[in-house]
Amino acid sequence: MAISQPVIYTVSRLNNVVRLLLEQEMGLVWLTAEISNLVQHSSGHWYFTLKDQQAQIKAAMFKGQNRRVSFRPQNGQQVLVQGQLSLYEARGDYQLIVEKMQPAGDGLLQMKLEALKTRLIAEGLFDPQRKRPLPSQPRQLGIITSPTGAAIHDMLTILARRDPALPVILYPSAVQGEGAVPVLLQALETAWRRNECDLLIIGRGGGSLEDLWCFNDERVVRAIATSPIPIVSAVGHETDVTLSDFAADLRAPTPSAAAELVSRDQQQQLHRLTQYQHRLQQAMQLQLQQQQLSWQQLYSRLNTQNPRYQLQQKIQKQDELQYRLEHALQQTLSRAHYRWTVQQQRLQQQSPQNRIQNLQHQQTYLYQRLLTAVGNQLQDKNQALSRLSGQLQALSPLQVLARGYSVTTNTRGELIHNSQQVSSGDTLNIQLHQGTLKVRAEEIKPEN
Structure with missing residues (x-):
């Protein structure tokens, strides 16, 4: 029986195998722990330790992920993190690569919210096909919110400015705390039972996730989704998103924006009426112009049948033909005179007398050039002779x-x-x- 040989690892290979096992087997994990030994490196990466009373684990959160964290973590702070188990092979350190981080309280609420959202999406409760269009001109508007909050004041101010003729009914309700859910449900049922509004706004001002939690309650979300009256959700600030926003027929980023959306701007209506009036005036003016044009065409047709008009046309036509004939004769004479002038100039250019004069001038010019050239050449030869004579005399034995x-x-x-x-x-x-x-x-x- 053959004995199998043991596998011999290098340290690098062993750490690599362990890292792959951790990453493939464990995957993403959620962890609640306390931060310690936090180091925010100049590169933008965070290195820290996550611990509880019995154990600890090293962690790292790289720049691409930590820039999405909405708070500044501190040593001793309880957090909820999501990450992937891994191994830093260079030192053999077992660590957690963090991808998400939240304060422990908000993090647990966020996990609960995501789980409920996933379940309701699977049911089709947030399907866009279930949403109804809002009335273009609501006859009466209902608002479900706190009667003492800043949200109702902002909405009433905007409605009074934009559409003071729109009636508004307030269905007061608590919008925060454990007792807010049944009060919200009761306000919705009251609005449905009275059936005095054809559009509802439900919402409040901004706050933390815990403050807005009643609008994530499953009972409130289901009531909004099944409401017989179209609902606009206006909860918190623009960055705040609740499940009520998904269930409503329309989400407004703020209560003020909701008031803007459902109201009719008087200035726009006045502008629209002005446009209609202008279009009516243009249509009437166009109709009048068309009638006037039709009358002018009939009058013109009547004039064309008049014998006097026809005689005038014939006389004008005769004058035009006579003018064209005179103009053509004038052009013919002008062209003939131009051709005669050109031929006369050409004949003068070809005259023997002119050619003889030109040749005489050319002969005189060439003779002068010849005299100049001979004189220059003779002068050059004399200078050369003098120079050579001087050289010969300098070399003569008689001089020695x-x-x-x-x-x-x-x-x-x-x-x-x-x-x-x-x-x-x-x-x-x-x-x-x-x-x-x-x-x-x-x-x-x-x-x-």
């Missing part, structure tokens, strides 16, 4: 003799360069600048 030198030759005419060429008693000829001497060598002194 004139300075006191002489040329000595033997009877054979050979030049005597040194004393070794001459023997005692030899006859020598000495050429001076003026005249020649014949001498006899008597004493010869060799060069020292």
Whole structure:
């Protein structure tokens, strides 16, 4: 029986295998813990420890994820985090890579909210096809909110400014706290039972997730979704989103925005009436212009059948033809005169007399150029001759003799360069600048 060989790991490979096992087996986990040893690195990444009374784990939250955290975490703060278990292979540290972080209280509420939202979406409660259009001009508006809050004051102010003729009924209700849910349900039932409004606004001002929690209550959400009267949800600020917003027929970012949406702006209505009046005036003016044009056409047709008009047309036509004939004759004469002028100019240009004059001028010009060229060349030759004569004279032996030198030759005419060429008693000829001497060598002194 063969014995299997044990697998031998390197440290790097072992850490890599452990990291893959942690990431693949555990996946994303939720964890509630206390933050300690928080380091916010200059790179933007966060490194910290998550702990409870018995244990701790190292954690990291990178820049791309921590920029979405809505608060500044502190050491000792309880938080709810979501992340993935991993291993920092370089040091073998077991750690949690955090992707989401919330304060512990809000985090638990957010988890509860997400779970309820997922379930209601699966039921189709938030299906857009269930939503109804709002009445374009509501006959009476109902508002479900706190009678003492800032939201009702803002909405009534906007409604009074934009659409003071729109009647408003307030169904007072608590909008915060544990007892708010039954009061909200009772206000909705009252509005349905009376059936005196064809549009409802339900909402309140901004607050924390806990403050707005009654609008995430499943009973309130289902009541809004099944309301026989169209509802506009106006809860919190623009960034606040509740389940009531998904269930309502329309979500307004704020209570003030809801009042803007459902009211009819008097200025816009006045502008619309002005536009209608302008369009009516334009239509009447267009109709009048069309009638006037029709009358003018009939009058023109009547005039065209008048014999006097026809005679005038014939006379005008005759005058026009006569003008065109005179104009054509004038143009023909002008063109003929132009052609005659051109031919006359060409004939003058081809005249022998002109050509003879041109040739004479050309001959005179060439003769002058010839004289100039010959004079310049003769001057150049004289200058060259003088220069060469000077050079020849400078090199002439006579000039050397004139300075006191002489040329000595033997009877054979050979030049005597040194004393070794001459023997005692030899006859020598000495050429001076003026005249020649014949001498006899008597004493010869060799060069020292």
